[in-house]
Amino acid sequence: MMPRLALALAGLAGALGVILSAMGAHYPGGASLGTAGTFLLIHAVAFLALGTLAGQGPGARTPISAVALGWTLGLALFCGDLAARIFLGTRLFPGAAPAGGVILILAWAGLGLMALLPRR
Numbered sequence: 001m002m003p004r005l006a007l008a009l010a011g012l013a014g015a016l017g018v019i020l021s022a023m024g025a026h027y028p029g030g031a032s033l034g035t036a037g038t039f040l041l042i043h044a045v046a047f048l049a050l051g052t053l054a055g056q057g058p059g060a061r062t063p064i065s066a067v068a069l070g071w072t073l074g075l076a077l078f079c080g081d082l083a084a085r086i087f088l089g090t091r092l093f094p095g096a097a098p099a100g101g102v103i104l105i106l107a108w109a110g111l112g113l114m115a116l117l118p119r120r
Contacts, residue, residue, distance in 0.1 A: 002065055006051030009072060010044045017041035020083065033086055036079035039104075043071055050111075063114045070107025074100045 017040030024034030047068070054064045077100025081092045091097075 002054035002068070003051040006047045006054055006068055009068065010047035010051065013040045013047060013075065014044035016079075017044055020079070027086065030086060032082040036082040039079055040075060043075055046071065063110070067107050067111045067114070070103050070110065074102075074104035074107060076100065078104060 017037045019037070020033045020040060021037030024030040024032070024037055027033060050064055050068055050071075077092065077096045079100070081096035081100065084090060084092050084096075
């Protein structure tokens with residue numbers, strides 16, 4: 001199931017990334033939307049790669065699922081907060097974007113650590 005979920009997340013992140021990037025180019029004060037779009041597009045490609053890794057065997061699925069969850073939560077908080085500031089005129093909650101950024105950093109670091117640990 002994990003490879004299919006990663007592909008679904010790649011598609012969602014890619015579509016939202018294109019939408020927010022386009023809106024950022026045309027929406028007054030939309031630089032934050034462009035930033036959110038860029039983050040989503042980069043992670044769409046990362047989700048594609050993660051889906052490929054998830055198909056490599058059952059031993060890798062749990063750590064890969066944790067990375068996918070971290071990316072999903074981090075993107076939702078970071079990009080969601082940037083978009084909420086433009087569309088709603090308010091933040092999701094205080095510290096949402098920084099919390100999302102930290103979660104993204106930790107998920108990427110976890111992926112790097114996963115590569116260094118011996119495989120089962």
